[in-house]
Amino acid sequence: MAKKVDPGLNAMASKATDSSKPPLKAPAKYELGFIVNKDHKLSPSYKPALKAIPGTSKxxxxEAVAAFSKMRKAAKKDGISLTAVSGYRSYARQKVLFAYYSRQLGAKQAARVSARPGTSEHQTGLAMDVGASSGRCVISKCFASTREGKWVAKNSHKYGFIMRYPKGAEKTTGYAYEPWHFRYVGTAIAKDMKSKKVKTLEKYYTK
Incomplete structure (x- = not known):
């Protein structure tokens, strides 16, 4: 079960902290499809119910594990072997990671490729980094050019996943292109975004 959070955090995620941005008609926090980004943060104590992805420690x-299992099985039928590179990350773990990237790249550049603690989708338990079982192009932009990367980009919506940080959307999402980062939002939202050709949740909820 998810840990108890402050009552204020259950309010609708309908307004960005930056008043210049359009309001988001998004689900309430902690409901499937809700927004997590630099303007919509998670409580440090938030931890969802979790389940191990079969064959991994991730x-x-x-529901996200079940959906990924279905997607991986479908990919296998097409001769594509997928793996989960990462899944849930705690607030504390994200704090360590962001500090590391800040030391390596500087805070400004780190904020383009890593989330500050409380703003990472990985803390929701609904986001994952997908990779090829071969290990080729893991957590790299070249993943997009692999057979695995192309298959996931084309088919993930059928299983409720979206590429969360698509190419050319950094001004909208706040993060650089990550063709390996996929967010589970459920098939209703994922398929609707696909049919409407909307690439980001931010755009989807301001339409």
Whole structure:
């Protein structure tokens, strides 16, 4: 079960902290499809119910694990072997990671490629980094050019996943292109975004 959070955090994620940005008609926090980004943060104590992804030590929410298992099975039928590179990350773990990237790249550049603690989708248990079982182009932009990367980009919506940080959307999402980072939002939202050709949740909820 998710840990208890402050009542204020259950309010609708309908307004960005930056008043110049359009309001988001998004689901309430902690509901499937809700927004997590630099303007919509998670409580440090938030931790969803988790389940291990079969064959790995990685964890996601039970519904996300089930969806990934279906997607991986479908990919295998097409001769594509997928793996979960990462799944859930705690607030504390994200704090360590962001500090590391800040030391390596500087805070400004780190903020383009890593999330500050409380703003990472990985803390929701609904986000994952997908990779090829071969290990080729893991957590790299070249993943997009692999057979695995192309398959996931084309088919992930059928299983409720979206590429969360698509190419050319950094001004909208706040993050650089990550063709390996996928967010589970459920098939209703994922398929609707695909049919409307909307690439980001931010755009989807301001339409």
């Amino acid at each position: 964890q996601m929410t039970p």
